[in-house]
Amino acid sequence: MSLNSEQKHAIELALRQRRAAVLDELRSETHAEDGTMRLPTHRGEADDDVTSATDAVDMAQTLRDASELERIDAALARLPSAQFGVCVDCREDIGVERLQAEPTAVRCTACQIRYEKSHAPV
Ligand SMILES: [Zn+2]
Numbered sequence: 001m002s003l004n005s006e007q008k009h010a011i012e013l014a015l016r017q018r019r020a021a022v023l024d025e026l027r028s029e030t031h032a033e034d035g036t037m038r039l040p041t042h043r044g045e046a047d048d049d050v051t052s053a054t055d056a057v058d059m060a061q062t063l064r065d066a067s068e069l070e071r072i073d074a075a076l077a078r079l080p081s082a083q084f085g086v087c088v089d090c091r092e093d094i095g096v097e098r099l100q101a102e103p104t105a106v107r108c109t110a111c112q113i114r115y116e117k118s119h120a121p122v
Contacts, residue, residue: 002093003085011103012079018103019072022065029062071104087111 003011078084085094089111098105107115 026065075104
């Protein structure tokens with residue numbers, strides 16, 4: 001673990017800011033006024049083509065935001081532990097610069113490239 005407490009603090013701030021931004025987006029996308037997350041589950045109600053297409057785009061965006069929120073929460077949960085900043089694949093330090101650029105990263109650059117190659121969208 002190569003992060004000092006100042007660096008950890010900066011990363012925590014960045015994660016919390018990003019989390020708030022994603023929550024805002026989710027809230028406006030799902031129109032939930034009480035702040036709870038409401039993923040669109042009502043399918044087949046709108047027969048109108050335009051509405052369905054818009055729904056699909058909203059849905060995809062909402063799912064992207066929801067999965068980003070999960071990664072942010074996971075990173076925040078890892079932050080106080082020795083697991084944070086350690087590559088899940090090779091157990092080496094991910095590197096401060098990479099973490100500052102991408103605080104939710106769970107792999108070092110080399111493992112991330114390998115992972116993306118082996119999980120490339122077909
Ligand atoms: Zn690695």
